[in-house]
Amino acid sequence: MKLFALITVIITGALLLYASKDFPAWGDPLSPANNSELSRHYITETRVETEVPNIVTAVLADYRGYDTMFETVVIFVAGLGILAVLRQSPSAGEPLPVPRDRFQERDMITIMTCRLTVPLIQLFALYVLAHGHYSPGGGFQGGVMFGASFILIALTGGLSEALKRLSEQRAIFLAALGVLIYAGTGLLCMFLGKNFLDYHILSQWLPDTTAVKARYHAMLIVEIGVAFTVTAIMFTIYATLSSKGRMRGGL
Amino acid sequence: MIPSFDIVILIFLVVTAVIALTLKDLLASAMVLGIYSFLMCLLWAEMSAVDVAFTEATVGAGVSTVIMIATVYQTTRKSRD
Amino acid sequence: MEAFIANFNYWIYIILMMIGLFAMIAKKNLIKKLVGMSIFQTAIILFYVSIGVKQGATIPILPEEAVHPKTTAGETSHHNGEDGDAHAGELPEIDAQDYTNPIPHVLMLTAIVVGVGTLGLALAIAQRVHYHYGTLEETEILKQIQSGQ
Known part of the structure; x- marks a missing residue:
């Protein structure tokens, strides 16, 4: 098996290395990908069409919003899949293992440090989410950081402590709510007579906005939807995997 | 892009990838994979892909490592290869 | 030197990708296979991101x-x-x-987050397999399946 793998890998690698001499030079500003009309349009016209300085956020949430919506759905489905695989497994009914030594007890110092840092992490996560228009960040990063703060609580205070703050049912509800916010924004545009996720038209509903500002604000709304889903699913993945589907005990 | 920085990180990347796959202890393997992700994040920041680097720092180096360690804790720590 | 750097980058991407592919085929341990999958995935993402690099350009x-x-x-x-x-x-x-090409960044940003979803699902299945067979080694699982029939 090793030999077969080695032969396959060497042949594939050799072919790819042979193909690599046809690639454009690394970092060439005039390569086909960098010099395309689409790329130039995004760089020069985003500021006029959406007034968002961070081009990546604008392309993610507006121009390619349909793509991002289904990426959010993929995260949601992955979370549901993990729950389906482990929550129904016979291991979920097993009794908890007995603590092996005294290090299993929760330590005062880590719990207090966690209590001090978790609010700061959550505040920073909200900042990353809200400031995604002007700096690197956005729904995915802010959501993962918010989920990571719950994981930190689970690591220091035990899984039950974290589940008190974000229970399984509430997490699934939040994840579904995130997808609903995203798809709902799209449907609202359709309802008002434009294409799915065409945010221009929302200026009718958002008070005191032009068409450009409507796109600007709608991006924040869909990013919030993404953040809800990602937060809930990241925590659910950790809670399920670390407790073998029991949702008790944990690491 | 800074070429000298680039070369150093790329060499470290190959080294950490090989170490992560050869270690017999799965917990250590997961930790080295976390290092690999952080190096990758550094490389993307250097390639001026800041959003991608930020995502990799939170997802690849943070959550992935944690869930992998959770699985190793719940299953077994030893690997035969 | 310039030509060396240009090719060196691509060579390392291909080497990383092949390390990941080799691990996915040849390693017997299921967690090791997933480590290989992660390396394979990041190598491809790295290739995509590097397509957008422009000499002397700043962040988008x-x-x-x-x-x-x-x-x-x-x-x-x-x-x-x-x-x-x-x-x-x-x-x-x-x-x-003056600005790096943003399109590969957008495509790969979502790919990374989906990557953690697939990794989590794969780890969940690995835990389920470990519960049933008591091992994560592919050879032992196959032996148990064959002796069971």
Whole structure:
């Protein structure tokens, strides 16, 4: 098996290395990908069409919003899949293992440090989410950081402590709510007579906005939807995997 | 892009990838994979892909490592290869 | 030197990809296979991101002056906010060559987050397999399946 793998890998690698001499030079500003009309349009016209300085956020949430919506759905489905695989497994009914030594007890110092840092992490996560228009960040990063703060609580205070703050049912509800916010924004545009996720038209509903500002604000709304889903699913993945589907005990 | 920085990180990347796959202890393997992700994040920041680097720092180096360690804790720590 | 750097980058991407592919085929341990999958995935993402690199370009975030240009001394800036694109004509020129190509970044950003979803699902299945067979080694699982029949 090793030999077969080695032969396959060497042949594939050799072919790819042979193909690599046809690639454009690394970092060439005039390569086909960098010099395309689409790329130039995004760089020069985003500021006029959406007034968002961070081009990546604008392309993610507006121009390619349909793509991002289904990426959010993929995260949601992955979370549901993990729950389906482990929550129904016979291991979920097993009794908890007995603590092996005294290090299993929760330590005062880590719990207090966690209590001090978790609010700061959550505040920073909200900042990353809200400031995604002007700096690197956005729904995915802010959501993962918010989920990571719950994981930190689970690591220091035990899984039950974290589940008190974000229970399984509430997490699934939040994840579904995130997808609903995203798809709902799209449907609202359709309802008002434009294409799915065409945010221009929302200026009718958002008070005191032009068409450009409507796109600007709608991006924040869909990013919030993404953040809800990602937060809930990241925590659910950790809670399920670390407790073998029991949702008790944990690491 | 800074070429000298680039070369150093790329060499470290190959080294950490090989170490992560050869270690017999799965917990250590997961930790080295976390290092690999952080190096990758550094490389993307250097390639001026800041959003991608930020995502990799939170997802690849943070959550992935944690869930992998959770699985190793719940299953077994030893690997035969 | 320039030509060496250009090719060196691509060679390392291919080497990383092949390390991942080899691990996915040849390693017997299921967690090791997933480590290989992660390496394979990041190598491909790295290749995509590096397509967007431009020599001498900066990050794809425009400076504030390029989006909301400073108006003349008498006017305050929040006047601009009220009539959104009225000042579109006065925007300073920007050159597309000064900013990194944002399209690969957008595509790969979502790919990374989906990657953690697939990794989590794979780890969940690995835990389920370990519960049933008591091992994560492929050879032992196959032996148990064959002796069971």
